[in-house]
Amino acid sequence: MDHDNSERGRRGGPKSATAAEKAQAREVSLARIGRLFTAHKLSLAVVTAIIVASSVVAMASPFLLRAVIDTALPRQDLNLLVWLVIGMVAVAAVTSALGVVQTWISTTVGQQVMHRLRTDVFAHLQRQSIAFFTRTRTGEVQSRITNDIGGMEPVVTSTATSIASNLTTAIATAVAMLALSWQLSLISLVVMPPAIYLTRKVARMRRAITVQRQRELADLNVTVEEGLSISGIQLSKTMGTASTLVERFTDSSARLIDLELRSELAGRWRMASMSVIFAAIPAIIYLSAGLPGTAGTLSIGTLIAFTTLQAGLFRPLMGLLNVGIALTTSLALFARIFEYLDLPIDVDDPADPVEIDPARLEGHVRFEDVTFAYPGSETAAVAGVSLDVPAGTTLALVGETGSGKSTLASLVARLYDPTSGRVTIDGIDLRDLRLADLAGVVGVVSQETYLLHTTVRENLRYAKPDATDAEIEDAARAAQVHELIAALPDGYDTMVGSRGHRFSGGEKQRIAIARTLLRNPRVLVLDEATSALDTETERAVQQAFDRLSEGRTTITIAHRLSTVRDADQLVVIDHGRVIESGTHATLVESNGRYARLAT
Template sequence: MRATAQKASASVSSPSLTGIPYQRFVLFPHVEVTSANVERGHALGSADTPRPGRPDRPERPGRRAPSAAEKQQAREVSLRRIGRLFTPYRGPLALVVAIIVASSVVGMASPFLLREVLDVALPNRDVPLLAWLVGGMVAVAAVTAAFGVVQTWISTRVGQQVMHRLRTDVFAHLQRQSLGFFTRTRTGEVQSRITNDIGGMQSVVTSTATSIASNLTTTVATLVAMVALSWQLTLISLLVLPPAILLSRRVARMRRSITARQQRELADLNVTIEEGLSISGIQLSKTLGAGPALVDRFTASSERLVDLELRSQLAGRWRMATMSIIFAAIPAVIYLSAGLPITAGAMTVGTLIAFTSLQGSLFRPLTGLLDVGVSLVGSLALFARIFEYLDLPVEVDDPAEPVAVDPARVRGHVRFEDVTFAYPGSDTAAVAGVNLDVPAGTTLALVGETGSGKSTLASLVPRLRDPDAGRITIDGVDVRDLRLADLARIVGVVSQEAYLLHSTVRENLRHARPEATDAEIEAAARAAQVHDLIASLPEGYDTVVGSRGYRFSGGEKQRIAIARTLLRDPKVLVLDEATSALDTETERAVQRAFTELAKGRTTITIAHRLSTVRDADEIAVLDHGRVVERGTHDALVADRGRYATLAA
């Protein structure tokens, strides 16, 4: 019996939304998102959009734009937070500090040994004593060198582990971000944060803690030894300390400002590389003749980096050069003081030489401490950029108390209950008050003109975004109450834009299910009508697909993507224009495969070509985000409504 077409009410009013004015933005270099094609699923939401939420869920308050003061406060980095990065490595760091203390204590014996050589062994021609003293000096050097090797190994290992943790934490956190984040953020910017920013922190993370401990310990031990030799000369030596600290603070502030500008410029450079040297970017620049303009843009950015690097290296150099002159003048002042008539004979030559040796040893760790301070303050700009990403809220996340499900037991009954969703800044809901019931194992086709909300509605099922109101359930469970990993096993998506990794065909397919056997991979490829094509390649399934799969045609990439999804064997399939890139003959073959594979599987299909959805169990016609007609193909054609107009 022919089903009767049902016209849905279109009187649902869209919710009042507030937000930033709608602007065009880009997800892929060759896909611009505007109000004309936003329903196709490329505009993917924003963290700044108010979400009214369901009545049984707390509402998310809207976010106002932060003030300049708040932005500055957000950029400030707590040294305590940086210190927490090293908390898991307290044991190794304590060992390093112990080694540093021992090395400093052992090293302080050298000046006293030297004094004995000059004042006792040499004047008295005591060869046995001289031999012991010289042997002691060699032993001190050997022990401190051995300590230095062990200290470097431990500190470098700890630093690299901290770097590893930062990289993986940032990458993992970004993986949890919604697609809206990536539509708002340039790809090159994200890459720059993970590579350039974290790489720029390497020397600070690896050596800062040990440098502080080493230099501080050496400074204290040296001061003790200097006071023991002559407290008067010690006071003269320390006159340089206040101006040195003051100048170092000024240099540190300069370095921090320049470092922040350097990293922003590096991010811009990365963006230019990503946009200009990707397959899509190269194709665009060649067809538009934009190559020279891109080269000019890259050149200008690189020149600015050169200038910033010069300014960073030269920042405060004249001040530090002044300090070096002062440091060099202190020994001269000490010699002068020792030679004045009023102080002549107050100390031995051995004591004087030992003291000046210690004084030189004091200025080295003092300078090291000041340099570490400069580097640490300068690196705060890098930490701020990394922590900014780590502090990003997760918009679509696992629920606090997920519902436990066995994906293999899911039947696939999908329901849309009064679902409403609007894109950020839009005055009109992309989906408004949609109610649909898709029994397990049936096929729902979503049709309508461009911008009617088809792809937006379908994207809510795998939680590429969450509805503002209403809910979507699978077997009666709200998809927001499922773990994202479970939902990904239940819902498979094939979009009109097939993305392939720069790897072999086999690895591209196995990306969907790493434990899949070669036989299962080939079975999925056969089902997607692409096995014969792959087998005909020189290296078969081990053929490298090339960047973004550009070795294959659009239809071939689409079939590989279909096979990849089928390999997961999901209970629910979302096909967003999944056969749009296929020619008529190949489309028929894939449709036959889908008809066979859809048995026992719930399928939601979005298509502009109505010939592909004639056999759907139900067809829903969308207009401006609302379901205006529902029924089978024959019933809708007979009804002479919107569907009949589209099918004409």
């Protein structure tokens, strides 16, 4: 398609805020995050029940310990001691078994949520129009799907169960402590207000750092994508910029080190001070138990059981505080993911599509007063274009680079929708057709050939997954590329390499032509499809097109007028408007723009 600077400028539009800045400004509701787990309510209920049961069972241990110290040992009751020890082992065994089951269920739920997030983002991006991808860096998109969603995994897979487990354990421990001594319990709980306050401060610090880190990861991805692709490597070697790319990558990686350190160390001193306070509580309890006013009021077994519980309370409380930090930090990641999921669909399936049989369409294409401006542009790329292309005829669009020829071709394939007017096939507005149905009607071969990193056969079968080997070879013969493929060491099973760089430009283009012809579309859009072919090969492919165009509507864009002079209708486009139309002979006779282009 036309990719001159002026047209790219129209497509780019004004510079907008970065995705990271938008994500940072957006607040994510916990309710929306919670809805990700709606489909797993039963599993989460089972996990919660297991956690409660495990916490209740675990609370028996300090009471068993008190009985051992205060009763079994002083009385030398061996039978009681044996049963108490057996009880301790049983409690450990039951809680361990329940923990394994809990981990299995919660991890399964978490991975299913991660799977849904990944697939939802990928599927939603597949529905985005070409305009989105022209203004978005490829590395940025990849970073959202891999780094951002990957960074959310610990939160998604363990947050819900961590909250339930730690909260239940903390509550059960607190109840057991109150049952042993409410006075000592008050001393233990005085640390809670400062702990909560410090946790909130640490969470806010880490969330801000997370936004910066994910933005830097996206930049790193872009550098990898641009510097290590086939095209990027070729460019850096021919321009001598390898050292510059390495320096750019090194600087970005160094900034990541700093951000990772800041993220890990954020609030560590604050949380370390809390650990010291929690560790000092048992000492205060021992001191309280030995004061003149309280001495002798507590048994040794009660004191040991209580301090054991108090030490056990530290773990779930810190766990809850750390979960709060992790959850707040992850909001920055959720914001970036939800930003993509909330992107509007510019070109989408209609709510009430027209049902068609692609094989029964004739392929009569009409442009009815079509105007289109690229997003962010105030100037129309095409304006007031009306064209009638009867079924089975050939329309050739000619004009200077940037005149709007490729824009018209994009509208036929519905890569964009007209700003006003409409494009129809057999009288049906393209916006009333499902995109999948339209793709079965309109086939496009452009000047930019993209081949997948797989075999030649699979590249061709990409257009028609159920195609037989015979159909694949017939399409290759029609595109004058069968003999080339057959001569390869592995024939049709030859790997094409990244983006098809194993083949020359002309060879890639013929493979792409074969791929489109395999679908047998009623309407062919050839956007300078033979631009990379030498004269002899171009002539052979053109003959194949001439044969295959019989009964098929063909819209051709070409700078070489020799390839389109036999078209049924020639249209000259200038600044998005039709300035001449007719056959080659009539346009030459009129001595207008076409005549000057033809000389």
